[in-house]
Amino acid sequence: MARILVAYATKHHSTAEIAQAIADELRSRGHDADCLDVHDAHARGYDAVVLGSAVYMGRWRREARRFLSHESDILALTPFWVFSTGPVGEPKSAPDEDEKWLEPEAVIAQAEALNVREHVVFGGRMPRDPHGFIESSMARNTPEEFQDLRDWEQIRAWAAKIAAQL
Numbered sequence: 001m002a003r004i005l006v007a008y009a010t011k012h013h014s015t016a017e018i019a020q021a022i023a024d025e026l027r028s029r030g031h032d033a034d035c036l037d038v039h040d041a042h043a044r045g046y047d048a049v050v051l052g053s054a055v056y057m058g059r060w061r062r063e064a065r066r067f068l069s070h071e072s073d074i075l076a077l078t079p080f081w082v083f084s085t086g087p088v089g090e091p092k093s094a095p096d097e098d099e100k101w102l103e104p105e106a107v108i109a110q111a112e113a114l115n116v117r118e119h120v121v122f123g124g125r126m127p128r129d130p131h132g133f134i135e136s137s138m139a140r141n142t143p144e145e146f147q148d149l150r151d152w153e154q155i156r157a158w159a160a161k162i163a164a165q166l
């Protein structure tokens, strides 16, 4: 059994729910998982770390970037995995062009330099409580069927793969 930290950075909670599903799957496979807001998380003392952030305007949340930098010494010595929560709305016909909007390049380069085991992108959910004009118009203009693109089967399968490697 491994002791695993699942740390998340969120604005509208959809990333927190993904992190919770990952932690639940890890626990169901016999591991001990703590699921924490990255503000309250430290990598020290864990056998493995899963770090996830929502992506806004092509960037990870500041607190997740900070965690990656501040905890880099420990992460370099600890198996760790990364996910980004992002895409919502109608799937694009040429998703490759948008790669840097899905996974911020600099963050992924930093994680790779620390030997991240894997980094993945999960579909996100439009804010249910949009703040300001941009969020409100994005939410209003997204058809209901594309508001929540989180694929729980995909998320749990990813966590199961992590569980098997520990």
Ligand SMILES: Cc1cc2nc3c(=O)[nH]c(=O)nc-3n(C[C@H](O)[C@H](O)[C@H](O)COP(=O)(O)O)c2cc1C
Pocket: 009, 010, 011, 012, 013, 014, 015, 016, 054, 055, 056, 057, 058, 059, 085, 086, 087, 088, 101, 102, 123, 124, 125, 126, 127, 134, 135, 138
């Ligand atoms: C103003 C705004 C900007 C966004 N920018 C991006 C982006 O650059 N890339 C992306 O993949 N998703 C983007 N999204 C989608 C969010 O990442 C998605 O809604 C995610 O699930 C939010 O996570 P949270 O609920 O944990 O905050 C954006 C959403 C909003 C409302």
